Amino acid sequence: MSTENKVEMIRGGQFIVKETNPSEVFTPEDFTDEQKMMRDSVQEFVDKEIVPHKERFEKKDYALTEEVMRKAGEMGFLGIAVPEEYDGLGMGFVSTMLVCDYISGATGSIATAFGAHTGIGTMPITLYGTEEQKKKYVPKLATGEWFGAYCLTEPGAGSDANSGKTKAELTADGKHYKINGQKMWISNAGFCNVFVVFARLEDDKNITGFIVENDSSNGISMGEEEHKLVYTPLLLVRYSLMIVWYQ
């Protein structure tokens, strides 16, 4: 369980106008022994498993990306912010920040794969899933047995994400949703096991998140890999008549 210090939260633009209490300014000298241990172990992991292979990650070596992500899972780095009851380490913000900082500093490709999996791939289910969904998916995601991806962006919907055209329709038996649509620039789509897909239920002004397992029998087809300045594993994903597990 986390032993991290608690300080008053600064909200919005308060940092510009609020008087700062020097005792609340956090510096590396304030790291606890637990945080220093986490920093040292992630630094060792990055130096050994990522830095020597930078070129291979940037040249789209998916097998290596998966292998390193799995090792990161075994080391607990993928589940650092996930509660212990779902097989995470349940550590606080500072330890999570340290792991992200070191992994992100190594190379753009693995940083995106890591960030997409731990952040937008795992957290929507951890924070907003039902208990049944959390028990089913989060332990697998936290340990690196499975990988996650997040499908929000569409060819006509980027910053204005709520304008997405992907539709979700309840089946006649009321047990599943059928999702139809197209998503693009989806990090980790090439090797993930589960997607969080955003789609619009009939006449809803807002979009809704659905958990979709990456199984070709679900009617998912992948587009061509995009070339990028610094390589990140982004793909176009097309959903048609896909049956979705839901609570």
Ligand SMILES: Cc1cc2nc3c(=O)[nH]c(=O)nc-3n(C[C@H](O)[C@H](O)[C@H](O)COP(=O)(O)OP(=O)(O)OC[C@H]3O[C@@H](n4cnc5c(N)ncnc54)[C@H](O)[C@@H]3O)c2cc1C
């Ligand atoms: C490395 C990477 C990984 C990604 N991974 C994922 C992923 O895993 N899943 C996913 O769903 N998406 C992913 N994306 C897509 C990303 O979320 C979108 O690129 C983003 O939402 C912006 O959309 P857009 O690129 O269509 O830009 P646009 O929305 O077209 O914006 C273009 C420019 O216009 C500006 N702009 C837009 N609207 C306004 C406005 N109203 N007023 C002023 N300026 C405005 C923006 O700030 C931007 O500078 C990824 C993108 C990158 C680069």
